[in-house]
Each structure stands twice: as C-alpha cells, then as structure tokens.
Amino acid sequence: MFGGAAGGGKSHGQLLDALRFACLYPGSRQLMLRRTMPELERSLIPAALRLYPQRIASYKVSEHRWDFINGSTLEFGYCDAESDVTRYQSAEYDVLRFDELTHFTESQFTYLISRVRGANGFPKQVKSTTNPGGVGHQWVKKRYIDPAPPDTLTEFAGGTRLFLPARLADNPYLCQADAGYEKRLQLLSVRDRKALLEGVWELNEGQYFSEFSEALHVVSPHPIPSGWKRYLTIDYGLDMLAALWIAQGPNGDSVVYRELYQPNLIISQAAAAILAQESGKEQIYCRLAPPDLWNRRQETGKSAVELFADCGLLFDRSSNERVAGWLALHELLAPRQDETGAVRPRLTIFHTCRNLIRTLPALQHDSRNPSDVAGTPHELTHAPDALRGYAATVYQAPPAPPPSAYDADIGAFLRY
Structure with a gap:
C-alpha cells in the first residue's frame, strides 16, 4: 500500500504501474477500483486517457476497459454498495488495484482479493493507494501500518506486505505547478491537515467509540x-x-x-x-x-x-x-x-x-x-x-456513593 499525504502522486503512480505491468506481461488482466463510478470518471479515467499511448492501447468507454495490443486488459470498476462485490464473483485478475483503499470496508476488500488468481505465471499482486481517514481507516491501519515500520517488507501466511509512505514532497511537479497547494492544505481542520498534509495515521476524530482499545x-x-x-x-x-x-x-x-x-x-x-x-x-x-x-x-x-x-x-x-x-x-x-x-x-x-x-x-x-x-x-x-x-x-448505572457530611452541609446551605 502506498498511502499518506495528499498530492504525493499516488493515483498517478498506480496508473503508471498498471501500464508497466500490462506491457511486461502480455495477456495479463488487471482491475482498478474506486468506491463509486463518479469518482472514477472524475479521476482515474481522464488521467489514464492523458497518460496511456493510444498506439498501444484503446479505451472501451461502454465497458470501462483498456485493451492493449499485446492482449493485456485493465478494467475500471467500483463497489458502491456492499453487495456490489458480487459483480466480480466469477472474474480472475493478476493484479487488483484499489484507489483510496480507506473508502472500502474490510469485507469488500477481503472478498475482492479472492479474485486474484490464475494458472499463468504472472505475479499475483494487490496494490492500493489511499489517504488516512474514511470508513476503512481502522482496518487499513491495522493491516498495513501497525505490523511494521514503513518501507519494511513483512511476511504473512499468504505472501508479503509493504507500506510505502506518501509525502507531498514526493511530487515536485505538483509543488512547482501549484505553489499554493500546500498553503491550502494548511487551512484545513486539524484532523484533515494531519491526514492530508502530514499523512498521519493516528487519527480518532470521527471514530464514535474513541475509548475502544x-x-x-x-x-x-x-x-x-x-x-x-x-x-x-x-x-x-x-x-x-x-x-x-x-x-x-x-x-x-x-x-x-x-x-x-x-x-x-x-x-x-x-x-x-x-x-x-x-x-x-x-x-x-x-x-x-x-x-x-x-x-x-x-x-x-x-x-x-x-x-x-x-x-x-x-x-x-x-x-x-x-x-x-x-x-x-x-x-x-x-x-x-x-x-x-x-x-x-x-x-x-x-x-x-x-x-x-x-x-x-x-x-x-x-x-x-x-x-x-x-x-x-x-x-x-x-x-x-x-x-x-x-x-x-x-445496563444500569452504578449507584452514586452516599454523600459525605461535607456534601450534606453544602446541600443544606444551597437549599437555604
């Protein structure tokens, strides 16, 4: 997972990595997901149309899919409702890509990664980008942030995991083209500024039971x-x-x-x-x-x-x-x-x-x-x-302790 501050080039990097994989492994299949279709239409789809060379790939609008001349495909999908994951029930992908992973629930993620499968020799990968915050913040943090320091490859039963922190400074092109972007992030609320500018994952604002441990x-x-x-x-x-x-x-x-x-x-x-x-x-x-x-x-x-x-x-x-x-x-x-x-x-x-x-x-x-x-x-x-x-x-609240003599004297004084 590549995540943290806004403006670090996460989505751009996801698209370029998908392009690289499609070219390296002819006939490969990839799925890139956002939570809703409008989010795809505002971000990933127009960005891919600007980035991908038309001489090696064509975009089929009705199917939201890039077809490469070497037989590879990159499909754009979404999971707005919880049950939308079943639309991919019979699908097989070599790489599954989540953009803004914390917008997804853990059950959606767990179901969808079961679609990464196949008998070919291509690498099987799940690659995600995200900012802190959102409905999935807690489970994403538990899966990627808590187990190990950033940039540390960890082993688990199904393979390996790696968290790559994203920083605004990682994207000098944005800083040069829009010098005021960082200043606008500084104007956000304390919580949003920590999440989007600093990439801080220790957030509990918005969490209803912040006392839970x-x-x-x-x-x-x-x-x-x-x-x-x-x-x-x-x-x-x-x-x-x-x-x-x-x-x-x-x-x-x-x-x-x-x-x-x-x-x-x-x-x-x-x-x-x-x-x-x-x-x-x-x-x-x-x-x-x-x-x-x-x-x-x-x-x-x-x-x-x-x-x-x-x-x-x-x-x-x-x-x-x-x-x-x-x-x-x-x-x-x-x-x-x-x-x-x-x-x-x-x-x-x-x-x-x-x-x-x-x-x-x-x-x-x-x-x-x-x-x-x-x-x-x-x-x-x-x-x-x-x-x-x-x-x-x-539940019944425990009974209040009996008043002390001092409390009784104060109560009598106030009544008087």
Missing part, C-alpha cells in the same frame, strides 16, 4: 462464573444475522463471550444456527431482539419473533433507543478504577468475537447527528446494533 477491551477466553446471568442479543435481517452472547456479573461487569455472524439465513436457519452455538448445559437468562422483529410479515401474517418462537427461540423486546443505547455502551466501555485500584472497563470481549472487535472501533459519528452512529456502511452496524440492544436494555 484492544489492549483494554479484548481478552482471552476464560471460564464464566456460574452465578453470572447469560444473555443473547441479536440484530437480524436477511443480509446478516449478528448474535452476541453476553455474561453479566453481580456487579454489572459484562463479557461478550461468543458471536455468530452469518448472512443469507432465513429465520428457521438463523434459529438453528443460534441453537447450535449453545451447549445443552447453558442457561440463557434472557434473549433480546429489536422491536422491528415484532412487526407482522405480509407473506405469513406472523412476526419474526413468532417465527423464531416456532423454532424454539423466545425473545424479549430490547430497547430501540439509539442515542441512549450508544451512551449506555459508552458507559460500559469507559475505563474506570475498580475497588483494587486497577483501571478497566465494565465490558470486555473475548478475542474470538472477531467481527464485533472489527466493526465496533470502525463506527463513525453521524454527520447530521453527532450523538448517533453513522448508518453507513451498513455492514459495520450489525454486531454493534446487537450490543447496543443489550446496553440500552440491561
């Missing part, structure tokens, strides 16, 4: 004390079933000890999948589902909770208060000092609950209502919405 909130699986109450909370739709099992101690401390995260399940399949996760000895104190599952379905005349009940699962209605629920979750995640003096949160998560751990820190503030969570990309909201239902319904 894997070091603090993610724990290894451990035995659940027998006296703890166990809850199941779900967010259900045909696009995704997100189910979380949470144990709560007598003092209100909670631990998310299991998750189920699976798409395309009808209710009977979802119920079977949930029941298969629970051991025969496990006693669930309460199962929670959001109020919309009580709406009757036109095709059956029954609500979703009635259909779940037919399959052996009974649910109580969880609170659907969004802002109040998120605030309760803030309370559960907030680090606090316990009776031993240790600083820890009221909610921890087993490291096996990887989708909750992935999506919770990726949530952003709603730009129109900063007290709420942004509803897009929708894929990020399923597991956190299930957790919100638990927090809004079950």
Whole structure:
C-alpha cells in the first residue's frame, strides 16, 4: 500500500504501474477500483486517457476497459454498495488495484482479493493507494501500518506486505505547478491537515467509540462464573444475522463471550444456527431482539419473533433507543478504577468475537447527528446494533456513593 499525504502522486503512480505491468506481461488482466463510478470518471479515467499511448492501447468507454495490443486488459470498476462485490464473483485478475483503499470496508476488500488468481505465471499482486481517514481507516491501519515500520517488507501466511509512505514532497511537479497547494492544505481542520498534509495515521476524530482499545477491551477466553446471568442479543435481517452472547456479573461487569455472524439465513436457519452455538448445559437468562422483529410479515401474517418462537427461540423486546443505547455502551466501555485500584472497563470481549472487535472501533459519528452512529456502511452496524440492544436494555448505572457530611452541609446551605 502506498498511502499518506495528499498530492504525493499516488493515483498517478498506480496508473503508471498498471501500464508497466500490462506491457511486461502480455495477456495479463488487471482491475482498478474506486468506491463509486463518479469518482472514477472524475479521476482515474481522464488521467489514464492523458497518460496511456493510444498506439498501444484503446479505451472501451461502454465497458470501462483498456485493451492493449499485446492482449493485456485493465478494467475500471467500483463497489458502491456492499453487495456490489458480487459483480466480480466469477472474474480472475493478476493484479487488483484499489484507489483510496480507506473508502472500502474490510469485507469488500477481503472478498475482492479472492479474485486474484490464475494458472499463468504472472505475479499475483494487490496494490492500493489511499489517504488516512474514511470508513476503512481502522482496518487499513491495522493491516498495513501497525505490523511494521514503513518501507519494511513483512511476511504473512499468504505472501508479503509493504507500506510505502506518501509525502507531498514526493511530487515536485505538483509543488512547482501549484505553489499554493500546500498553503491550502494548511487551512484545513486539524484532523484533515494531519491526514492530508502530514499523512498521519493516528487519527480518532470521527471514530464514535474513541475509548475502544484492544489492549483494554479484548481478552482471552476464560471460564464464566456460574452465578453470572447469560444473555443473547441479536440484530437480524436477511443480509446478516449478528448474535452476541453476553455474561453479566453481580456487579454489572459484562463479557461478550461468543458471536455468530452469518448472512443469507432465513429465520428457521438463523434459529438453528443460534441453537447450535449453545451447549445443552447453558442457561440463557434472557434473549433480546429489536422491536422491528415484532412487526407482522405480509407473506405469513406472523412476526419474526413468532417465527423464531416456532423454532424454539423466545425473545424479549430490547430497547430501540439509539442515542441512549450508544451512551449506555459508552458507559460500559469507559475505563474506570475498580475497588483494587486497577483501571478497566465494565465490558470486555473475548478475542474470538472477531467481527464485533472489527466493526465496533470502525463506527463513525453521524454527520447530521453527532450523538448517533453513522448508518453507513451498513455492514459495520450489525454486531454493534446487537450490543447496543443489550446496553440500552440491561445496563444500569452504578449507584452514586452516599454523600459525605461535607456534601450534606453544602446541600443544606444551597437549599437555604
């Protein structure tokens, strides 16, 4: 990944590298992606038309594809909606290229890189460019920035990874042609200036749960004390079933000890999948589902909770208060000092609950209502919405300590 400051020539370099690969490996196939088609039409497509020699390649507008005289192809594509990745389900590419990688969700990226395959002898590569920030900031940082210093090749099970930092100074042509560009970047907000001018990845503005820390909130699986109450909370739709099992101690401390995260399940399949996760000895104190599952379905005349009940699962209605629920979750995640003096949160998560751990820190503030969570990309909201239902319904703030004699005297004085 080549990423960091704006103006470093990232997209230009991506296009030239694609041209080089197409010429070096006759018959190769490449796909270059932006999140939306208008972004392609404003940036990569016109830039490629200026850069690529027409004597060796021609652009087919209707198919958004460059055809080279040696048989190579470079296709431009997009993934606006989460499900748009399926348009590439049967495709094969030698190189997959993401422009502005942080605009994509991790699930989109993971699906799309499975399209890099083929029996030819060409190198198989995924090459990305991006600025910090955006809906994918957290997972991109975790994948490319955190594991190793810049310019350091790292090995992993599927190959190697490399992060190349981009700096405005890397592009002297822009600095010469537009001497005021850096000054305009200086006028941005502190957060945007850090991201676009300095290429800083340590950003948490816009992150809704900025207090979330894997070091603090993610724990290894451990035995659940027998006296703890166990809850199941779900967010259900045909696009995704997100189910979380949470144990709560007598003092209100909670631990998310299991998750189920699976798409395309009808209710009977979802119920079977949930029941298969629970051991025969496990006693669930309460199962929670959001109020919309009580709406009757036109095709059956029954609500979703009635259909779940037919399959052996009974649910109580969880609170659907969004802002109040998120605030309760803030309370559960907030680090606090316990009776031993240790600083820890009221909610921890087993490291096996990887989708909750992935999506919770990726949530952003709603730009129109900063007290709420942004509803897009929708894929990020399923597991956190299930957790919100638990927090809004079950969490109770600890009782305030009794007032001291001094406080009582002050209160009497103020009343007088």
